[in-house]
Amino acid sequence: MDANLWVSGVVYGLSMGSIFFLLAAGLSLCFGLMRIISLDQLLYYSLGAYVAYQVNVATGLTWPAMVCGALAAGALSWVVERWVFDRIYAREITFTMITSFGILVAGVGAIKYVWGLVPRPMGIPVEAQVALLGVNVPVYRIIVIGVALAVYGLIQWVLNRTIVGTAIRAAVEDVDQVEGLGVDVYRLFTGTFVGAGMLSGLAGALHGPLVMVDPQMGLEVVPFVFMVVIIGGLGSLKGTLVSAFLVGQVVSLGSLIYAPLAQMAPFAAMLLILLWKPTGLYGSALLRR
Amino acid sequence: MSHHHGALSVEGLHVAYGEAQVLFDVHLTVPPGGLVACVGRNGAGKTTLLRTIAGFLRPRAGQVRYGDVDLVGRKPYELARMGIRYVQQDKRVFADLTVRENLRLASSATGDWDWDAVFRYFPRLKALLDRKGGYLSGGERQMLMIGRALLGRPKVLLVDEPTEGLAPAVVEQLGGVFQELKGQATILLVEQNLPLVGRVADKVYAVKEGRVVAEITDREAIRSAAVEAYL
Amino acid sequence: MNGRLRWWAGVLVPFALLAAGRWVLPLPFVVEVLIFSVYTMACNFLLGRVGFISFGQPAYLAAGAYGTAFYLYYFGRDPLVGILVGLASGAVFSALVGLVFVRLRSDYFALVNLALAVIVYHLMQKVLAPITKGDNGLWFLDRMSSTPLLDLARPDGFVWFAWLVAVGVWALYKYLDDTVFGACCLATKTNEDKVKFLGYHDFKVRWTAFVLANTTAALAGSLYGVYFGFVSPEMASAARAADPVVVTILGGTGTLYGPLVGAVAFVGMKDLVSGVVGNWEFFVGLLLVVIMLAGERGIWGTLEPWLRRRLVWRRPAPALQE
Ligand SMILES: Nc1ncnc2c1ncn2[C@@H]1O[C@H](COP(=O)(O)OP(=O)(O)O)[C@@H](O)[C@H]1O
Numbered sequence A: 001m002d003a004n005l006w007v008s009g010v011v012y013g014l015s016m017g018s019i020f021f022l023l024a025a026g027l028s029l030c031f032g033l034m035r036i037i038s039l040d041q042l043l044y045y046s047l048g049a050y051v052a053y054q055v056n057v058a059t060g061l062t063w064p065a066m067v068c069g070a071l072a073a074g075a076l077s078w079v080v081e082r083w084v085f086d087r088i089y090a091r092e093i094t095f096t097m098i099t100s101f102g103i104l105v106a107g108v109g110a111i112k113y114v115w116g117l118v119p120r121p122m123g124i125p126v127e128a129q130v131a132l133l134g135v136n137v138p139v140y141r142i143i144v145i146g147v148a149l150a151v152y153g154l155i156q157w158v159l160n161r162t163i164v165g166t167a168i169r170a171a172v173e174d175v176d177q178v179e180g181l182g183v184d185v186y187r188l189f190t191g192t193f194v195g196a197g198m199l200s201g202l203a204g205a206l207h208g209p210l211v212m213v214d215p216q217m218g219l220e221v222v223p224f225v226f227m228v229v230i231i232g233g234l235g236s237l238k239g240t241l242v243s244a245f246l247v248g249q250v251v252s253l254g255s256l257i258y259a260p261l262a263q264m265a266p267f268a269a270m271l272l273i274l275l276w277k278p279t280g281l282y283g284s285a286l287l288r289r
Numbered sequence B: 001m002s003h004h005h006g007a008l009s010v011e012g013l014h015v016a017y018g019e020a021q022v023l024f025d026v027h028l029t030v031p032p033g034g035l036v037a038c039v040g041r042n043g044a045g046k047t048t049l050l051r052t053i054a055g056f057l058r059p060r061a062g063q064v065r066y067g068d069v070d071l072v073g074r075k076p077y078e079l080a081r082m083g084i085r086y087v088q089q090d091k092r093v094f095a096d097l098t099v100r101e102n103l104r105l106a107s108s109a110t111g112d113w114d115w116d117a118v119f120r121y122f123p124r125l126k127a128l129l130d131r132k133g134g135y136l137s138g139g140e141r142q143m144l145m146i147g148r149a150l151l152g153r154p155k156v157l158l159v160d161e162p163t164e165g166l167a168p169a170v171v172e173q174l175g176g177v178f179q180e181l182k183g184q185a186t187i188l189l190v191e192q193n194l195p196l197v198g199r200v201a202d203k204v205y206a207v208k209e210g211r212v213v214a215e216i217t218d219r220e221a222i223r224s225a226a227v228e229a230y231l
Numbered sequence C: 001m002n003g004r005l006r007w008w009a010g011v012l013v014p015f016a017l018l019a020a021g022r023w024v025l026p027l028p029f030v031v032e033v034l035i036f037s038v039y040t041m042a043c044n045f046l047l048g049r050v051g052f053i054s055f056g057q058p059a060y061l062a063a064g065a066y067g068t069a070f071y072l073y074y075f076g077r078d079p080l081v082g083i084l085v086g087l088a089s090g091a092v093f094s095a096l097v098g099l100v101f102v103r104l105r106s107d108y109f110a111l112v113n114l115a116l117a118v119i120v121y122h123l124m125q126k127v128l129a130p131i132t133k134g135d136n137g138l139w140f141l142d143r144m145s146s147t148p149l150l151d152l153a154r155p156d157g158f159v160w161f162a163w164l165v166a167v168g169v170w171a172l173y174k175y176l177d178d179t180v181f182g183a184c185c186l187a188t189k190t191n192e193d194k195v196k197f198l199g200y201h202d203f204k205v206r207w208t209a210f211v212l213a214n215t216t217a218a219l220a221g222s223l224y225g226v227y228f229g230f231v232s233p234e235m236a237s238a239a240r241a242a243d244p245v246v247v248t249i250l251g252g253t254g255t256l257y258g259p260l261v262g263a264v265a266f267v268g269m270k271d272l273v274s275g276v277v278g279n280w281e282f283f284v285g286l287l288l289v290v291i292m293l294a295g296e297r298g299i300w301g302t303l304e305p306w307l308r309r310r311l312v313w314r315r316p317a318p319a320l321q322e
């Protein structure tokens, strides 16, 4: 096959993986810290995309529109955390999962109500192409990859170098103990949840120009995000990054080989990995059920 | 270390896990700056008592007071910030955090960085600052846990079976530490090691099947481990 | 003897009510309630008895529906055989999938199942488009031959068939509750170690329960297929993955009458709400959140103790304490 195709395929896969990572990182962090599976992250993803689209249409700006998308997603996730999750953190994981799924479905319904069913095209901030190994690739995709890596670095820095991060790592091990040291863990939860919501919103806003913004977009990425989380292992940030790029590549390169199989291949990979390691590559079997 | 302001008192405490009631009408008092021990078999309800005082469990009925401040209904972190510090059973330190990070986290909420006091009691910790909690021995973990509690300027220390499974030499050292801490904080110590209790306690409560069955204030009786008769 | 009579009364009374509804309520409503209650019984069993939460039920629904559709579109005409084929394809599908899924921790289980639903949707819509006709779906209403006694090809015959199936499935699950198998399922839910201790293999119990429940979901899919004479990928849509879970919880998780009560309430509301506003999903989601926050006992879970007090309802409920 053409080498050009491969280079752009890899870039395409990395950029897809970056979006998956931004979405899955929040999901994974929320699981690690609060032991919830926050399916509503997919709602913040859609909302981020729609708000970015709307601001873009209204003002013509692109990057600021994306920031607005992320902020709006963060704001909604804050409301949901205060009104819903704050009351149910103590419940078992299935309970929070069902509730968050309700929020997702209701939110997608609300989006359909506001923006309708028609997919909306969103302006791309950078149209330029740059030559990479002699192949022209879109600069925007490279920026998306850069953003994801920067976010990964930022989260790692917060976790390992700040006192808040220390508290989060400690609380992942044992929340009660952290609270016993006088740390307001509920604020930690809120902060993490809103942070996750903003990342999801950012993922949606960044993804907007690469696909069409439509009400189903949250549900369309569901399998990939789940695969990323599952392959990487719930609660592991490093695992999430590795598996996000892995899934991105499998989708992208897989479609070069045989298009219809592109979406199935990572699923098959996931099943194989689960057969081998039921809690994913980096997931801990020790986590409370 | 801070000055004590009041007594810790528990009145008519009833605690249940769902349907199963574990504590029945528990009364006890720890005088300001005193060290009171609570003894009882496994499953008697001692941990439940401490967890309730520390705010992790909500009592069905009853009161917990420090001086004249009502403690029931406050969140654990609020109590910890007020100086009510709970040293949990099972020596649970954060396995993935270094000793330094463990201590830093402990002093973050209260903004108190008086680490020297901790190293005075436990010089061993100073050498271990960069070791992860998961690689500490049982005794070192216990030192770290008490050290963490001390960093919060405790007014009240609730200590749950600190010597469980430790070597005699370490138990000896901890006994010395408790003796030094007496007078600086109000201490409620849950302990099954009766000789240690005999050495440090001013008063002993015996707990059996969720009830306080004896209150022993006689020094001689405490020293001679006469409490055993009630267990 | 008396006990057995009461047992059957417990099964038949609610369904007799529904059967009577056949002459009062619109036919599509009754059919929808019947099929949906079968669909929900599977989910109710998984969630309430085995402790599996599955957002992937549409995958199994579609497995049954497409099994039936392929047969009726490409091979035969007899709807009864079609339903059997659907049932078989659902059983095979869930038996295979179950080998991997059942080993997973409950959180991973839920995620993987939802992913499966989306994959099946994609499979039916794109990958297998040459045989599934993609979004256009398979139409076979005219191809179905009449069946003797009850003519499944016609709605007024089909409704009675669906009624019989629903009663049968419901009796099966009611029966299972009283068996050792039912007890084992409940035990896996509460404590996996306990089951091993009892000498039953945890994996086998979970796998059997998984296959049973998902074959039931496939049966519901087959019924839909035959009733509409049409199957499309929409059936596996992740947007509808919430439905069976919502209905289960709406009715009251783990209760016997829950699925039926939930299905009546859900289908009724859907018909009413979608008549007024087009946007039905919003309300499903909201309803789910509200029920969860309100204490997750659902309609039947709330109603039952009240009815029991009022009517001195038969014998006391079988002890299902954990
Ligand atoms: N989380 C819990 N849920 C239910 N019962 C518990 C829980 N924790 C402890 N118990 C029960 O409460 C009783 C007292 O336990 P505990 O306070 O830990 O005793 P002790 O510390 O004196 O050994 C025991 O019978 C124990 O089984």
Ligand SMILES: [Mg+2]
Binding pocket: B043, B046, B047, B048, B089, B160
């Ligand atoms: Mg104890």
